[in-house]
Amino acid sequence: MSEQTKFDNKIVQWVDDRLPIFSMLKHSAVDYPTPKNLNYWWNFGSLAGLMLTVMVLTGIFLAMNYAANAGIAFTSVERIMRDVNYGWLLRYLHANGASFFFITVYIHIFRGLYYGSYKAPRELLWWLGLLIYLSMMATAFMGYVLPWGQMSFWGATVITNLFSAIPVVGDYIVTWLWGGFSVDNPTLNRFFALHYLLPFVIFALVGLHVMALHTVKSNNPLGIDVKGPQDTIPFHPYYTVKDLFGVGVFLIVYLGVVFYAPNFFGEPDNYIPANPMVTPPHIVPEWYFLPFYAILRSIPNKLAGVICMFSAIIILFFLPWIDSSKVRSAKFRPYFKQVFWLFLADCFLLGYVGAHPPEGNLVLMGQIGTAVYFGFFPLIWIIGKIEKPRPLPQSIAQPVLKQSEKI
Amino acid sequence: MRKLILSTLAAISMAAAVPAVAEEGPELEHQNWPWLGVFGKYDQAQLKRGFQIYHDVCSNCHSLKLVAYRNLAEIGFTEDEIKAFAAEKTVKDGPNDAGEMFDRPARPSDHFVPPFANDQAARAANNGALPPDQSLLVKARKGGPDYIYALLMGYTDAPEGVTVPDGMAYNKVFPGHNIGMPAPLADDVVTYADGTKATQEQEAKDITAFLNWTSEPELDTRHSMGLKVLGFLAVLTALFYALKRKVWSDVEH
Amino acid sequence: MADSSQPASDPSDGASRRDFLVYAASGLGAIGTAAAVWPFIHSMNPAADTLALASTEIDISKVEVGQAITVTWRGKPVFVRHRTPEEIKAAQDVNVSELRDPQTDAQRVQKPEWLIMVGVCTHLGCIPLGQKSGDPKGEFGGWFCPCHGSQYDTSGRIRKGPAPLNLLVPQYTFLTDTSVRIG
Numbered sequence: 001m002s003e004q005t006k007f008d009n010k011i012v013q014w015v016d017d018r019l020p021i022f023s024m025l026k027h028s029a030v031d032y033p034t035p036k037n038l039n040y041w042w043n044f045g046s047l048a049g050l051m052l053t054v055m056v057l058t059g060i061f062l063a064m065n066y067a068a069n070a071g072i073a074f075t076s077v078e079r080i081m082r083d084v085n086y087g088w089l090l091r092y093l094h095a096n097g098a099s100f101f102f103i104t105v106y107i108h109i110f111r112g113l114y115y116g117s118y119k120a121p122r123e124l125l126w127w128l129g130l131l132i133y134l135s136m137m138a139t140a141f142m143g144y145v146l147p148w149g150q151m152s153f154w155g156a157t158v159i160t161n162l163f164s165a166i167p168v169v170g171d172y173i174v175t176w177l178w179g180g181f182s183v184d185n186p187t188l189n190r191f192f193a194l195h196y197l198l199p200f201v202i203f204a205l206v207g208l209h210v211m212a213l214h215t216v217k218s219n220n221p222l223g224i225d226v227k228g229p230q231d232t233i234p235f236h237p238y239y240t241v242k243d244l245f246g247v248g249v250f251l252i253v254y255l256g257v258v259f260y261a262p263n264f265f266g267e268p269d270n271y272i273p274a275n276p277m278v279t280p281p282h283i284v285p286e287w288y289f290l291p292f293y294a295i296l297r298s299i300p301n302k303l304a305g306v307i308c309m310f311s312a313i314i315i316l317f318f319l320p321w322i323d324s325s326k327v328r329s330a331k332f333r334p335y336f337k338q339v340f341w342l343f344l345a346d347c348f349l350l351g352y353v354g355a356h357p358p359e360g361n362l363v364l365m366g367q368i369g370t371a372v373y374f375g376f377f378p379l380i381w382i383i384g385k386i387e388k389p390r391p392l393p394q395s396i397a398q399p400v401l402k403q404s405e406k407i
Numbered sequence: 408m409r410k411l412i413l414s415t416l417a418a419i420s421m422a423a424a425v426p427a428v429a430e431e432g433p434e435l436e437h438q439n440w441p442w443l444g445v446f447g448k449y450d451q452a453q454l455k456r457g458f459q460i461y462h463d464v465c466s467n468c469h470s471l472k473l474v475a476y477r478n479l480a481e482i483g484f485t486e487d488e489i490k491a492f493a494a495e496k497t498v499k500d501g502p503n504d505a506g507e508m509f510d511r512p513a514r515p516s517d518h519f520v521p522p523f524a525n526d527q528a529a530r531a532a533n534n535g536a537l538p539p540d541q542s543l544l545v546k547a548r549k550g551g552p553d554y555i556y557a558l559l560m561g562y563t564d565a566p567e568g569v570t571v572p573d574g575m576a577y578n579k580v581f582p583g584h585n586i587g588m589p590a591p592l593a594d595d596v597v598t599y600a601d602g603t604k605a606t607q608e609q610e611a612k613d614i615t616a617f618l619n620w621t622s623e624p625e626l627d628t629r630h631s632m633g634l635k636v637l638g639f640l641a642v643l644t645a646l647f648y649a650l651k652r653k654v655w656s657d658v659e660h
Numbered sequence: 661m662a663d664s665s666q667p668a669s670d671p672s673d674g675a676s677r678r679d680f681l682v683y684a685a686s687g688l689g690a691i692g693t694a695a696a697v698w699p700f701i702h703s704m705n706p707a708a709d710t711l712a713l714a715s716t717e718i719d720i721s722k723v724e725v726g727q728a729i730t731v732t733w734r735g736k737p738v739f740v741r742h743r744t745p746e747e748i749k750a751a752q753d754v755n756v757s758e759l760r761d762p763q764t765d766a767q768r769v770q771k772p773e774w775l776i777m778v779g780v781c782t783h784l785g786c787i788p789l790g791q792k793s794g795d796p797k798g799e800f801g802g803w804f805c806p807c808h809g810s811q812y813d814t815s816g817r818i819r820k821g822p823a824p825l826n827l828l829v830p831q832y833t834f835l836t837d838t839s840v841r842i843g
Contacts, residue, residue: 036660061700065707078473078543081625083708086699088625089632237654244685245651248644252637259633260445263546271547271622272539281582397659477712516712639695643688650681653674 028214033232034239035220037396041115042218043246044108049206050247051101056199058094066146068192070185073148074273092262098140099265100254102288105133113319114340116328117219123320125212130316132205137289139198142191144286145183149270154283156183156191162296165303182276223329224392231396282357290354291347295373297358298366308370315377322377324384332390335383339376346372435553435580438612442619445634448627449620454482456599457617460610462492463597465541468533468588470521473542474621477515481624489515496520534574536587545615545622552615554580559611562590715843717835720774728791730779733842737779737787738830739803740840743814748772750801751815761826765815768829776832776840777816781805783823788812803827 005023007013016022065084067076080087109129112118118126141159145152160177164170179186217226226232233239257264265287269280285293292309299305315322330337346369353366441450458479461471476493480486493513498520501508513520521540523529530537539547548554561580571577571585578586592610599605620626706714716733720740723729728741743751751765752772769775781788783805789795790803790812798804798811800819805811810821817826832842 036658057700061703064704075473079707079709082473082478083710085702085705085707087703087707088629089699090703233658238658241647241651241654244689245644245647248640248647252640252644255633255636255640259629259636262629268547268549268551271543475709475712477708514717516709639688639692643685643692646681646685646688650678650685653678653681656674 028210028235029240030234030236032214032235033226033229034218034235035226035231035396036233036238037220037222038218038239039221040242040246041107041111041221043243043250044104044111046243047246047250048101048104048108050250051097051104052199052202052206055094055097055101056203058090058097059196059199062090062094063196066192068146068189070148070188070274073146073188077147089258092258096254096258096262096265098143099286099288100250100257101136102140104250105136106288109133110344113343114330114337115219115221116223116323116325116330118320119323119328120320121216122212122219125209125216126320127317128205128209128212130313132202132209134313135198135202135205139195139202140286140288142195142198145188145191146195147270148188148274150272150274150278150280151267151270151283153183153274153276154280155285156187158283159285160187162302162306165306167303184276219328220396221329221331222393222396223327223331224396227395227397284355287351287355290352291350291373292354294350294354294366295370297354298363298370308374312373315374319377319380323380325387325389327389327392332392333383333387334390335387336380339379339383342372343376346376435550435557438553438556440552440616440619442616442626442630445630447630449482449616451483452601453613453616454620455484456601456603456609457613457615457620458482458484459600460592460597460614461541461617464591465614466519467522468529468538470523470538470540471519471542471621472521472540473518474624475516475518476513478624482620486515493517534587538588541618541621543622545619547622552619555618556611556615558586559592559614560608715841717839717841719839721838725773730791731842733778733830738842739775739777739779739791739816739827741775741791743773743775747801747814751813754813754815754817760818760824763815763817763826768815768817768826770832770834774840775814775816776842777827777829779803779827781807781810781823782818782825782827783808783810783821788827 005016005026007016007022012022062080065076065080065087067073077091080091082088084090112126112129141155145156160174160183163177164174166173175181177187178184179190220226267284267286272280284290292312295312296305296309299308325333325336327333330340349365350369350373353362353369356362358366440447441453442448461469476489479489479492484492493515496513496519497510498513498517499508500511503509523532526537545551545555550557557580558578561578562576563579565571565577565584569577569584575585575587576589577584592607592614594607595605596607596610597605603609623629714734716731718729718731718740720729720742723740723742725742726744728739730737730739732738741747748765754765756762756764765772768777779787779791784807786805786807788803788805788810790797796804796806798820800811800813802812802814802816802819805821805823808822810823811819812823812827813819815826816829818824830842832840835841
């Protein structure tokens with residue numbers, strides 16, 4: 001049981017006696033014992049939380065001016081860009097914010113892969129993270145449809161058509177999703193409603209994610225358990241100030257793009273109003289979907305392609321059991337470390353393939369990339385069984401003490 | 408070190424993938440547009456010359472529906488000049504108290520009146536080709552202003568053995584090379600109000616600048632705000648770093 | 661690692677440097693946050709296209725003496741009446757101290773023959789009748805509101821009925837003798 005926290009401020013104490021929000025805050029954001037050896041790769045969780053907040057705030061203010069009707073959606077976005085005070089800023093913050101939200105989350109996920117943060121007792125934490133990731137993808141997909149440009153329309157058409165691959169009920173499901181016989185106004189309307197809703201589901205999942213984290217406590221670069229208070233420091237002020245510094249660096253990059261290269265991540269075709277009679281020469285999703293797009297296209301069979309694409313994410317749920325090694329951090333796992341970098345390079349390769357039309361060498365590259373992606377998992381299982389890990393330090397505090405003894 | 412190299416390589420290949428459409432056609436020559444770069448901004452005199460080209464040449468076929476006449480104030484036209492430009496065109500309004508639709512001269516608050524009533528009329532007048540609206544043209548084409556400029560300067564005779572269909576023209580830069588628009592610019596196609604020599608190259612530069620403005624009217628504000636925001640953040644981040652070092656100075660790490 | 665660059669001195673030096681950093685960072689951070697909040701708030705203010713319609717120019721050359729027209733301004737009706745000499749005299753002869761909302765006729769017009777007012781009853785917002793020749797104009801020859809019976813005179817002032825104030829006179833300018841900008 002937590003001990004009764006006493007606050008100096010009378011008002012704070014009065015509220016806390018009736019609803020312990022201040023005690024909770026103190027417990028989880030001030031006193032929370034955090035390993036003292038976390039490196040900067042641990043900043044990306046809070047950065048992802050920052051981006052979720054930015055997206056919700058900019059999204060709400062954009063929604064004050066956006067019209068979710070196929071006849072006027074495109075012009076309503078252009079009205080925001082041209083007539084609404086700071087509308088261009090809200091729009092570019094939101095569009096580029098999506099990209100940077102995925103950047104922080106991808107780095108956060110790969111940090112988890114490298115340091116074994118998905119292993120016991122953090123399996124549920126990992127699962128919640130994957131659920132957040134899936135929700136983000138649904139939100140981003142629907143959000144991209146809203147401006148009703150050529151890529152909005154045709155990207156929606158291609159991806160919703162995939163569901164027709166489901167045997168027996170596929171076509172009914174697609175008609176149900178569309179609310180009609182093609183992507184049109186009913187589809188746009190419901191995508192707007194769901195796009196507005198999902199981020200709050202994400203907020204709830206993030207809350208659970210942080211609760212799960214606080215139950216099992218943070219991992220660290222050495223991957224070894226905390227042995228006692230000598231291994232940890234309170235979250236405030238050490239990690240609050242380190243996170244603030246990380247926010248500063250991150251904002252410089254993010255806002256640098258917003259102000260000076262706001263269309264870098266975008267697709268010129270989406271500045272053309274949607275035309276159901278004209279298909280763009282190359283239909284491409286946003287960059288954060290490219291590896292999955294490549295996997296989808298690498299399988300000649302439509303249903304198999306869809307199954308492979310979804311499996312690429314589903315398989316991550318099983319990672320805590322696929323990877324049988326008791327050692328968490330890749331720092332001490334020489335084989336796993338190599339395979340990790342190979343996996344990362346493979347993801348970039350798949351992204352490159354996804355960005356280009358499936359012609360020539362790229363077809364084979366996509367198939368090899370897909371095979372390597374899925375091959376990663378049985379390979380990890382094997383490595384877990386046969387790998388001889390490097391000797392682990394006795395404790396988190398020990399390697400540092402050892403160093404200072406040498407001085 | 409190896410990690411750093413690998414992740415940098417990875418980032419570069421990611422960046423190469425991001426401008427997603429495959430490269431087609433000749434490499435576009437990069438022009439030194441005045442609005443590029445951290446301190447870049449529009450040359451107002453150039454924008455006014457570009458508007459003159461839109462007004463005298465392009466507006467006969469191309470609409471500019473997302474721009475309002477009042478926006479011309481941002482490139483230096485006076486209220487009277489704007490009222491005059493607007494009043495050249497008529498707009499359908501109504502119904503009046505008798506229930507009829509009527510014509511009235513356009514006002515500054517109206518958007519640019521398109522040259523054709525609808526897409527079908529535009530096609531009928533242009534050999535079946537639809538002259539695209541120009542409000543977002545620069546942002547809607549890969550290569551942006553470099554592409555537009557190269558296209559305007561890219562009309563040549565068809566190479567040996569290549570036949571160009573009737574009603575089309577050969578263009579080095581246009582995808583497929585057969586473009587429905589005849590070469591719109593040539594030396595002295597307009598006489599500039601500010602006296603600048605109207606070579607085809609000058610005209611192409613000026614109309615491209617104007618079209619970049621119609622696509623990105625907020626650019627000047629965006630750049631100047633960006634400079635202030637990034638400068639402020641640099642200072643704030645440095646402060647946070649100093650504070651971080653200070654706070655962590657008593658921890659073995 | 662121990663901070664060996666700092667000479668063995670009292671910890672208050674380090675503490676005050678840290679305090680300075682905290683104050684400086686917090687202060688700048690607060691300024692940054694306020695600056696970041698402003699665009700969100702300002703985005704809710706009227707947009708450029710709304711402001712462009714904030715004023716409207718009307719041509720009054722075709723409005724004969726004794727005639728009235730109604731124009732739309734900021735989403736509301738505006739009454740423009742070309743008053744007859746009788747209507748002007750009646751407006752000027754009224755004893756102002758008897759009025760519920762005392763205003764002289766001169767306070768309500770720039771040129772006496774042109775009366776320009778927002779045609780929204782100050783009681784609960786209906787549009788008073790009196791613009792068209794067949795309309796009831798009430799006892800005072802001006803306007804009559806059918807909703808609750810408010811009656812306005814030839815200067816648009818409330819004379820009878822529940823409305824508390826005279827019909828609102830908007831900001832307007834005569835650009836020429838035949839053209840008025842409202843708003």
